[in-house]
Amino acid sequence: MSNNAVYQTPLASRYASPEMAALFSNATRFRTWRQLWLWLAKAEKELGLPISQEAIEQMEQHLDLTEEDFKVAAEEEKRRRHDVMAHVHAFGEVAPAAAGIIHLGATSCYCTDNADLIFLRQGLDLLLPKLATVINKLANFAIEYKDMATLGYTHYQAAQLTTVGKRACLWIQDLLWDLRNLTRARDDLGFRGVKGTTGTQASFLALFNGDHEKVEELDRLVTEYAGFKYAYPITSQTYSRKVDADVLNAFASFGATAQRIGTDIRHLAATKEMEEPFEKDQIGSSAMAYKRNPMRSERICSLGRQLTNQAKNALDTYSAQWFERTLDDSAIRRISIPEAYLCGDVLLRILDNVVSGLVVYPAVINRRIxxxxxxxxxENFIMRMVAKGASRQDTHEAIRVLSHQASAVVKLEGKDNDLIERIKNDPFFAPIHDEIDSLMDPKTFVGRAPEQTVKFVNTEVKEALAPWQHLLSTEVSQLSV
Structure with missing residues (x-):
């Protein structure tokens, strides 16, 4: 059946990078199972179990699955209703010398859980450099626009001025926390290792005739083969699903950050102060040809919402586990974990595209200022009048009256704000008439925003990106998403 005739998740078929889609493919999953069986057999042989070198070599030669392997496994799973045993059978057919020792002493979760932990780690290894790249590009943007005054907003009402660069630093700081959270989640990952059906290692203790030291060494060897620093010392049949919750909570937090950035850009696009990239032949609306809809930022908000909600799945799954395990975690984890990683990957691809081509409109920004x-x-006018000897209360009242008059012109007549002209024409303010223009310089209203931006980028950002600097020195391809 054609791919066009069956449902496919848009995350894989439409948005995600090839490397992330490949990570969660059947080919990668089942190859990893075979690799885990090979590691187990090698460790068991090293510790004295009667496993032949021929068995090891045949396993090594058939780690990659052929289409025939997939067919054999599918037929066996249909008959046995057990995916792991189906693949044990398929592996044994191509490695007959190993057929009797594949999966020796192990439970299904030896394959499935250890593989999942490998995927959790490898997926983060793919995502973290992409997040560092987005932060680096935003930092360059912040420095470029560190001095450009712009309206600040509180309650989405015009407030004291800030700068375009300083506002970008708000986004960067949140992304730095996401970089920290995801890095910590990655570095905290352990391996389930070789623990047996309920985590007691009873089957391996029997294999080694009660030798506890060999069982511990088996666990250590397989963990070392897999490249993990340690194995969880206590497991049930599975590793604790709290591990998944820990990782997906970090993903969810990043999803919320992505939504926040996308929403800000959408608001700025509505006021025409800033826009995401808009390609030469791009169509904004099928009906309204003039429109330049912020579709990338809208997609960021949409997928960020999806990613944030995945944390609830992980927490619910963890809390619903009974004793040493129940199988109601299986189906949902096959969906929620890959989709969280694919969704995070998509968000970073789109964010990279957006921050690589942000368009700022200084004339519009200055008009709004x-x-x-x-x-x-x-307030500046009042302070200068008091310095000239005027009463603060009298000045405040004069300003209040003129401000309300100007506000009425703006709101009721739709005209420009004429408060400055009113002040310049009012004899009460004659002592500061020659200072009004200098008191209106936007640069005097941004406080330390430029200095804060430079210091933040040169300290916090630089330090956080140091581990990724070797990747950031190379040019990142511009993706059309």
Whole structure:
């Protein structure tokens, strides 16, 4: 049946990178199972179990599955209703010398759980450099626009000025926390190792005739083969599903960050202060040809919402586990874990595309400042009048009256804010008439925003990105997403 005739997750078929889609493919999953069986057999042989070198060599020669292997496994699973045993059978057919020792002493979760932990780690290894790249590009953007004054907003109402670069630092700081959280989640990952059906290692103790030291060494050897620093010392049949929750909570937090950034860009696009990249032949609307919809940022918000909600699945799955394990974790984890990684991958691809081509419109920003700055400048006017000997209360009242008049012109007549002209024409303010223009310089309203931006990028950002610097020096390809 054609791929066009069956449902496929858009995360894999439409959005995700080839490397992330491949990581969670059947080919990678079942090859990893075979690799785990090989590691187990090698360790068991090294510790004295009667496993032939021929068996090891045949296993090594058939780690990659052929289409015939997949067919054999599918037929066996249909008959046995057990995916792990189906693949034990398929592996044994191509490695007959090993057929009797594949999976020796192990439970199904030796394959499935250890493989999942490998995928959790490898997936983060793919994602973390992409997140570092997004942060690096935003940091360059922040430095470029560190001095450009822009309206700040509180309650989505015009507030004291900030700079375009300083606002980008708000996004960067949150992404740095995501980088920290995801790095910690990656580095905290352990291996389930060789633990047996309920985590007691009873089957391996029987294999080694009660030799506890050999059982511990078997666990250590297989963990070392897999490249993990340690194995969880206590497991049930599975590793604790709290591990999944820990990882997906870090993903969920990043999803929320992505939504926040996408929402800010969408608002700025609505006011025409900033836009995401818009390609030459891109169509914004099928009906309204003039539109430049922020579709990338909208997609970021949409997929960020999906990613954030995956944490609930992981927490619910963990809390629903009974004693040494129940199987109600299986189906949902086959969906929620790959989709979280695919979704995170997609978000980083789109964020990279957006921050690589953000378009800033200084003329629009300056116009909006001019519309609002007169009201913000009134405190400066009051202070200067008091310095000239005027009463603060009298000055405040004069400013209040003129401000309300100007506000009425803006709101009721739709005209420009004329407060400055009113002040310049009012004899009460004659002592500062020659200072009004200098008191209206936007640069005097941004405080330490430029200095904060430079210091933040040169300290916090630089330190956080140091482990990734060898990757950031190379040019990142611009993706059309």
């Amino acid at each position: 001019r519309d609002e700055l007169p009201f913000m400048a009134t």
